[in-house]
Amino acid sequence: MSPRATDAWARALTAAVTTVPDTGTVHAARRLLAAEATQLNVNQGFATAKFHLPTGRPVRPRLLVEELSAEQWKRIETALAARPSDHGLSDELTDPAHTAGIPLIPSAQDFSHTCPCTPATGPCPHTVAVGLLLAERLRSAVEPLFTFRGRAYHRIRKAVRTAKSGDAFLAASPGADPQSNHLAPAPAVLVPAQQQPRTPMPDPVDLDLTAAHPVLPAGPPPPPAPLPGLAALGALVDDAAHRAQALLDRSEQPAGPDAGTDLARFTALEHGAPYRQAAMEQLGLDTVAMGHLSLAHTHGGTAGAAAYLHRYDLDHDGLARAQAAIQPLRPAPTAIVECEDNRLTDQAAGVQLRYGPDGRWHPYFAPYGTWQPAPGPSPDPALAYQAARAAARPHRRTR
Template identity: 65%
Template sequence: MSPRTTDVWARALTDTLTTSADTPTLNTARRLLAAARPQLNVNKGFATAKFTLPDGRPARARLLVEELTAAQWERIETAITTRTPTTSTIGDDLADPHHTAGIPLLPSARDLSHHCTCTQAPAGDPCAHTLAVGLLLAERLRTAPAPLFTLRGRPYQHIKKRLRDGELTTVAAGPAPASVPFPAAPPLARPVTDPTPVIPAQQPASMPEPADLDLTTARPVLAGPLPEPPAPLPALSAQQALVADAAHRARALLTGTEQPTGPDTGSDLARFTALEHGAPFRQAAMDHLALDVVAMGHLTLAHAHGGTAGAATYLHRYTLDHDVLARAQADIQPLRPAPNATVECEDNHLTDPAAGIQLRYGPDGRWHPYLAPYGTWQPVPGPAADPADAYRSARTAARAHRRTR
């Protein structure tokens, strides 16, 4: 994308902010930005930054933006995809609602609300800190469209993928269920109906009379395969795999090498299919989790790099405290090749689009690194409790990928 392709977006947001603000507050906001460049976090529905008050206390400012509905995004994406098959033309023309199905991407004054912990302005009114957040956001929009898409409720990576593929339906890049509070066990990628009928409870049969057993005479080994069990019992091959899995876990427990089972069915299926006895059931796992071949391959990689926690991190999103994301962003800031570019924060995902790196915070308390060399985020080796270490691992993987191309 050429420079300044979204300059109209920046000017429009600046006009919206400055029109609704009084001059002294606006001047104070500009002085704040001139004195310090706070880190801007962009999330679905809000942008935020932290400032330091004269008495040393922190002021956390949020500029809240009304998100568009899923139906509105579907209309917008259809209009954009119909108009052009590439992402190279995303720019100022999309500021015109005629190109986005009559739905404006740019928020109006009534789509914005202000919240800050400084208490220097009445609740809901703009203070210098929230105005500074808005002006910093406008500056980012001058050359990068990603923050606006994220703010309005749809990650830019999603838009780019649809434009690149030229499809009017979402391309699967791994499941994306609704966010759940971290670190509660997340749901499956989609509800799956178990076709097995429920067997009604029956009264237990009476115990038979004890029989005399001959334990000294040799017995012949079973010759030939066992017959298939009657429905609705699982197939014989499935039962044998379950027995083998139980034996595998028992050996691991006895030798002290036991790995934790997955926090949900999906991540445990990743563990199971990575083993020799579970590999034949890979297709059944894909069907159960509603994954295509590429996404199943990425799930396998996530498990290989991060165990069952890595698989859960790939399959599910979590709600993560903003301060955790802010600290992680501060930790990776010295390592970023484009330190002034926007960092996107969504749920437990920390994305540096300029570097092509994403970190995902998992239920194991580690940051799992991801790259998107082909437009879809895929896990790479090196999860770590320190986000800086995970970011370094992602950059190492990126250099290795460039060498092999």
């Protein structure tokens, strides 16, 4: 499922956001956006931004939405997996007929509003402005809407791909039962013991116990299935020695926190390089993605590989502090910064920062439309942002 946005998403969300507020409130919200540049933060169940009251006091209004349940997401994923081809996030998904009757765009009744500017709960210019900001964001990328409704888009895409690959496996498997969607067991044939053929006893063999024979005439025999081959077992022995030496030297933590990051570490070593293709198949990565995973490990170690492969939950305050740190460095300070999971994305600058399990921000840039790891991870998001900009600079000059 490849992301593709159109204006239909923005128009639908704008209509939902402006249904309940009166015309004066909507006009005041638009004047706020025209007068004050602010960044939008999208989280599961709410979106927020910072504005200033006439007194200069800052306020952070929240536009809250009713999140879809796990059962509703499961039905949506099933509907998307049943589509005959990969249309991505086209505007047809704004029609609930394509998402199991469950609308992705919330209705006006799904919203609730909180803002320090008024003690009453209801739409004010600030919360309406947050909704209009989100609608404008959907013109270029629809993924924040999925986060807003309660589930990150990458989780939906993974579930749909898994379902599609599972259906293809069942369709290609002999003995598959298309009605039950389970593999049909092969019928068992029982043979009475009296009718079973008897294996004749072999004839005795004359052994020459006087002649010399080599102990290993042709080398060790191959390990029995399903054990790995001799070459693979040798690589595992070499890797165990490497891990032990790294632990003794205390130079690094050699093992990754999961299979994916450990495969990035393993294939970066001389004894693991021949198994790069097998690692790609195991992780479900293509050649470009595997190259980026290797770069992430080169620049940031196993934590860098983990930040490439996985998303982590980072509290909103941590994202807000990082966003404030990079704000003076941004070439387009009024453009939206997308905050999702552990990632800050500045599309206008072509920069993304990913917070890793090592407590560092790992820089990314997108020279060809795909996020690529850059050198220079740092606990300081401003330094990581500068590293990503430096990595992108040669590509901007050659365009």
